[in-house]
Amino acid sequence: MPATPAGERPPLDPRIDAGALPRHTAVIMDGNGRWAKERGKAHVEGHEAGARSVRAIIEAGREIGLEAITLYAFSTENWKRSDFEVNSLFRLMSKYIHRELEEIHKNNIRVGFLGRWDGLPAKAADDLRACLERTKENDAMTVNVALNYGGRAEIVDAARKLAQDVRDGHIAPEDITEERFAQRLYLPEWAEVDLLIRTSGELRLSNFMLWELSYAEIVVQSVLWPDFRKEHLCDAIVEYQQRSRRYGGRP
Numbered sequence: 001m002p003a004t005p006a007g008e009r010p011p012l013d014p015r016i017d018a019g020a021l022p023r024h025t026a027v028i029m030d031g032n033g034r035w036a037k038e039r040g041k042a043h044v045e046g047h048e049a050g051a052r053s054v055r056a057i058i059e060a061g062r063e064i065g066l067e068a069i070t071l072y073a074f075s076t077e078n079w080k081r082s083d084f085e086v087n088s089l090f091r092l093m094s095k096y097i098h099r100e101l102e103e104i105h106k107n108n109i110r111v112g113f114l115g116r117w118d119g120l121p122a123k124a125a126d127d128l129r130a131c132l133e134r135t136k137e138n139d140a141m142t143v144n145v146a147l148n149y150g151g152r153a154e155i156v157d158a159a160r161k162l163a164q165d166v167r168d169g170h171i172a173p174e175d176i177t178e179e180r181f182a183q184r185l186y187l188p189e190w191a192e193v194d195l196l197i198r199t200s201g202e203l204r205l206s207n208f209m210l211w212e213l214s215y216a217e218i219v220v221q222s223v224l225w226p227d228f229r230k231e232h233l234c235d236a237i238v239e240y241q242q243r244s245r246r247y248g249g250r251p
Contacts, residue, residue: 077207
């Protein structure tokens with residue numbers, strides 16, 4: 001992930017309007033298992049190939065000038081997978097952090113986390129906390145990792161926080177608004193997603209950022225996640241920029 005020299009920016013895809021980029025892009029990274037199966041490989045090899053795509057999209061997002069990318073890495077439902085696959089995923093995450101952290105930091109990229117810390121393997125949690133601490137002052141781009149994450153769980157957790165505030169007398173029930181609710185989400189700064197990309201052609205949200213996706217533009221691509229590269233991100237942004245975002249209003 002080479003750093004861009006000061007004052008120099010690589011050329012953008014000429015189709016992209018640099019003045020109309022999505023502020024917050026979220027990605028459902030789907031297709032690792034299918035990619036591996038099609039090639040006669042183990043699922044863990046699909047996840048390893050998917051990690052290379054994570055690197056590619058971070059590089060591309062930084063080059064294009066995106067403000068924030070949120071990646072759906074591990075859902076609350078993924079615990080249903082075999083112990084071997086789950087353990088392999090968390091080992092891969094730790095390996096990726098150790099290998100890429102200094103390069104991410106050098107590129108002034110901040111890493112964020114959304115999900116439940118409870119239940120994460122101790123080493124994975126420690127490595128993730130170290131990553132958050134190392135990059136917390138960076139401001140060129142934010143990469144959020146959704147880990148042990150569920151959209152419904154996030155809404156429940158936000159509701160619990162508000163209920164606690166009411167019980168403690170900090171607010172009254174009638175003071176609860178959408179804005180107050182959004183402030184109790186895992187990452188209030190990124191409570192609105194502009195563009196959602198889902199790979200592998202599947203047409204579902206998979207319990208991902210259900211509050212934040214209320215007015216997102218959704219782009220579904222047939223490419224499997226391990227094959228996702230800059231051109232696919234650019235294609236999605238171009239499609240996003242061709243949409244008319246009306247937020248419920250008339251055209």
